[in-house]
Every structure is written in C-alpha cells, then in structure tokens.
Amino acid sequence: MFSNIENILAEKKAQGLLRTLSLPAGIDFANNDYLGLSDHPEIKEVAAEAYREFGASSKGSRLLGGNSNFFEETEKWFANWKGSETALIFNCGYSANLGIISAFCNDSKTHLFCDRLCHASIMDGYAMSRAKLHRFKHNSPSDLEKALQSAEGFKFIAVEAVYSMDGDIAPLKEYADLAEKYGALLYVDEAHSDGILGPDGKGLAERAHLSLTTFGKAYGTMGACIFGSKLLIDYIVNHARSFIYSTAIAPGAVAAMRKAAEVAARESFRREKALKMSTDFRRKIAEAGIDCLQSQTQIVPVVLGSVEKAKKCHAFLMEKGFCTACIRPPTVPDGSARLRINITAAHNEKDVENLANALILYIQSL
Numbered sequence: 001m002f003s004n005i006e007n008i009l010a011e012k013k014a015q016g017l018l019r020t021l022s023l024p025a026g027i028d029f030a031n032n033d034y035l036g037l038s039d040h041p042e043i044k045e046v047a048a049e050a051y052r053e054f055g056a057s058s059k060g061s062r063l064l065g066g067n068s069n070f071f072e073e074t075e076k077w078f079a080n081w082k083g084s085e086t087a088l089i090f091n092c093g094y095s096a097n098l099g100i101i102s103a104f105c106n107d108s109k110t111h112l113f114c115d116r117l118c119h120a121s122i123m124d125g126y127a128m129s130r131a132k133l134h135r136f137k138h139n140s141p142s143d144l145e146k147a148l149q150s151a152e153g154f155k156f157i158a159v160e161a162v163y164s165m166d167g168d169i170a171p172l173k174e175y176a177d178l179a180e181k182y183g184a185l186l187y188v189d190e191a192h193s194d195g196i197l198g199p200d201g202k203g204l205a206e207r208a209h210l211s212l213t214t215f216g217k218a219y220g221t222m223g224a225c226i227f228g229s230k231l232l233i234d235y236i237v238n239h240a241r242s243f244i245y246s247t248a249i250a251p252g253a254v255a256a257m258r259k260a261a262e263v264a265a266r267e268s269f270r271r272e273k274a275l276k277m278s279t280d281f282r283r284k285i286a287e288a289g290i291d292c293l294q295s296q297t298q299i300v301p302v303v304l305g306s307v308e309k310a311k312k313c314h315a316f317l318m319e320k321g322f323c324t325a326c327i328r329p330p331t332v333p334d335g336s337a338r339l340r341i342n343i344t345a346a347h348n349e350k351d352v353e354n355l356a357n358a359l360i361l362y363i364q365s366l
Contacts, residue, residue: 016307017328026321027351029341034196034298035270036346037220043259047221050255058248063237066248074254075225081261082202082213084227088236089257091249093191093214093224094121099240100187100210100226101125101158106239108132109153113144115170117163119189120331128241131156138163141174148182155184161193161204165332165340167295169197169204176207185209185232195219195264196298201271218271219260223249270345274298277352278343284353288360301327302339302359310337313362320358 012018024030037043050070060066071089078087090096102125105112110131114122117138126133134151137143148155157179159170172188179186188205195218198204205211210228215221226236236243264270278298286292291303304310307328314326317339325340332338343352 016311024323026318026323027347027355028323029343029347029355030323030325031344032192032217032342033220033346034192034218034274034342034344035220035264035267036344037218037260037263037270040220040260040263042263043221043256046259047252047256051250051252054251056252057250060247061243061245062248063244068251070251071248071254074258077258078225078261079227082211082227084211086228086230086233088226088233088243089249089254090224090226090243091246092216092222093189093212094124095242095246096212096214096224096226096240097121097189098125098128099242100212100236101156102128102241103236103239104154104156104185104187105129105131107154111147111151111153111155113147113151113155113157113184115139115159115163117166118158118160119164119191122158122189138166139168139170141171141178144175145178145182148178148184155182156187157184158187158189160189160191162191162197162297162299164192164299165327165338166293166301167297167299168293169193169296172204172207179209188212190214191217192297192299196271196274201264201268215257215260219257219264221256221260222253223257225257274343274345274347277347277349280349281341281343281352281356284356285359288363290359290363298343300341300343302341303336304338305335307337310339313359314339316362317355317358322355322358 058066075087075089101122108130112126112131113134115138116135134147136147159175161170176186186208187210188208189212190203190205191214194203194213195201210232212226214224278300282292282295282300292300295301304313310326314324317324327340328337
C-alpha cells in the first residue's frame, strides 16, 4: 500500500536529499535569530503577561470571534512604526505569502512576475492562483522590464528584499520605478531584511505598495505583518484565504512582536554588531578563495557545488563545534549545494573568527 511512498523516500536518501529532523549542537550559525532577541527578558515577560491576561488562544479567525481591541491597537501601532497607512497581522510569513499572492492573482488575466529565486511560499501562492507566471532573472530589472512590456492586464510583482539562500539585496528602487512605469503592484517580502537593514533597521521597501515583515527571524518571536494602503488591506481581508480561514495567532505572540520591534529600535547595537561581524567574515573567507556569491548581509552562503561536498563540509564543521545549515536542491538550483551561515548579534567575534578559520582549513585541504 505504501510502497510508492517508501520508494520515493529511498530515492531521496540515495541522492543525499532526504530531510531529517536534528537537534542543534555546538555554536549555532544556522538559525535566523539575527538580532539575538529570542531570549530577551523584556520580550518574554511581555508575552507572559499577555498570555495571562488574554489566555492561550485567540479562539477563532479574526472574522469569526478571534478579533479584539488588542489586535487592532497593535496593528495601528505597527502601521505608525512603519509609516504605513494600515497593517494586518498574519500567523507567519509563509501564510501571508500564500494569502497575498493567491488573493491578488485570482484570475487568468493577471500576470505574476517573480524573481527566479523567490521563496517557496511565493511559488506556493502562485500554485493556488490562476495568474500567468513570469519568472525573471535574479535581481535583473532589465529582464523584468522585458516581461512587463509584453503583458496586458493586472500586473503583480513579487520580490524579496534579501534572498535567504544568497544573502544579496534586491534592486528595489529599480523595481519600484518599473512598477510605476508599467502600472504594476509591487510586493516586497522583507523576511530577511527587516530588523537588520534600512533606515533605523526598518527594512528596505520604502516604495512598495505592499510589504511583508516576518517576526520569526530578526525579531526573535513569531508572526508576520503586511503593510500597505487601507484599500489593499481591505482587499486582503476579503480575499486572502490563509487569513480568512485560519485561527488568529495568540495575543501573547502579538505582544511579543510589538515588544521585539521596540527593543530592536532601542538596541541598535544589535544590528550594527551582526552586520560588522558578517562583513568581516565574508571578507576573510573571500580572500581565501571561498565563493560566497554576492552576499552583502548577515546571510553568508558558502557554495560547494555538489550535495556530497556540502554534506562533508557540514560534517567537518560539526566536528569542530559549529552548526551550519546544509542547503541542497530543490531549495537551491542543481549544482549549487552550499552551507548557509547566519551571523547574528548573539555570536561573538571570536566564535565568528574561529568558524572562518575552520572553514578555510577545510576548503584548503581539498
């Protein structure tokens, strides 16, 4: 009965692509807690207080019993914090992308333009849509413009500010110019940029019509928030299935989201530290001939090519006490298996230096 499933898993194992759960070990350079806020005492206390006051659940979807003054007041605070007309809380970034893409791309006359390296959640949103898909070359405004020129109808551009597997920054100004020129809606996923980059660490999507901030990464909590005009947010409330049909996130988690944003703004040394250490790390390994692509951020890829090479390097670093993320296809293109190393404010300079030395030692021994 289950032989086909067993065969599929066996094939993945033979290819070195079988995913398994493992526990963190050693110094963790795999997580996304870029500002080191997940264990911040103020954030934990505010969350605990909210759980005690409001209970363990929101009790329903926002449209069916799960809404409250607490949600709406927090969304007003978020909108003011971002300088946006309106904000809307989602359970997580993945859920938000599913809802946003499928909501705005719900007919065959819509054209969806995505960077080739867009996150799986954006592509899964497309799978729920009826739009015509155009995947343009990575970080290429010229290729996007060619696609826009040939499209008629509603145009929706979905990009990320920072790409999670490459650590590079999108040319958002050029994309905003193109959106204006061709009458397209620009949506920017700020999952890996908000909290770290931009004015006061509030991200890079100043001219986007809609932007997404996830709080499960730099802000060390969970949940997500969409920012945009009242018109667009009202449309989302009426058409985003992942918002309409999901029990809302717990109020305690919402309280943690807001406090994390407050702490990140106040403790700007955290993003400064993470960016400085990642700059030093990239420079050191690049000088040793290690390919870290066009990374400009706290996300540093170490491209090794084959799955076997990536797994061996990962195992070597584990033996040295460093936990990194081993990234393989289909998450990244064939032939570009890599380690993804995330430098966070929770690390110290000595640990980052020791990781660089261990990595260089391994690469030079090949």
